[in-house]
Amino acid sequence: MKSAAKRKAEAVPLEEAGDLIPAAFQNVIGYHLRVAQEASFQAFSAAADKADLKPGWYSILTILTEHDALTPSELSRVCGRDRSTLTATLKALAVQGLIERERKPEDQRSYSVRLTDDGRRMQERLHEIAEQHDRHLDEIVGEDKAIVIAALGRIVAAFGGE
Numbered sequence: 001m002k003s004a005a006k007r008k009a010e011a012v013p014l015e016e017a018g019d020l021i022p023a024a025f026q027n028v029i030g031y032h033l034r035v036a037q038e039a040s041f042q043a044f045s046a047a048a049d050k051a052d053l054k055p056g057w058y059s060i061l062t063i064l065t066e067h068d069a070l071t072p073s074e075l076s077r078v079c080g081r082d083r084s085t086l087t088a089t090l091k092a093l094a095v096q097g098l099i100e101r102e103r104k105p106e107d108q109r110s111y112s113v114r115l116t117d118d119g120r121r122m123q124e125r126l127h128e129i130a131e132q133h134d135r136h137l138d139e140i141v142g143e144d145k146a147i148v149i150a151a152l153g154r155i156v157a158a159f160g161g162e
Helices: 004-010 029-050 055-064 072-079 085-095 117-158
Strands: 099-104 108-115
Touching: 029 099, 029 117, 055 072, 055 099, 055 108, 055 117, 072 085, 072 108, 085 099, 085 108, 108 117
Parallel strands: none
Antiparallel strands: 099 108
């Protein structure tokens, strides 16, 4: 398995890949959103020196720091991920010892998740990296930050995100 730093070094910056981007994608917002998200995640993962860090782990750990426990459905709504894809992430976090799953006494078919001490320590470490990463993103978008955030918010609202 390649490290995040090695994958990042092999990635071709979008501006250098211009001739490789199909004409059909040149002006497609969704394509550019996805590429930007992937570049941002790879940079975050490399800064965390965690080749096994998966997308969304930091956000899930952070959400759980503010709640004693949440059901997967509640987490799905808060982090904007489909419940079916979230389930695999929760399993991976549990295997890593970062969260615990607990059956609800009133409904044995349902469970909630909460952070472990290791999960809390990992979230604190990732939070420091995220703050630095976010400062870098702020530098990149500069005075357009409010415009970028507003535009992204309109996209989420229009497509029914919560």
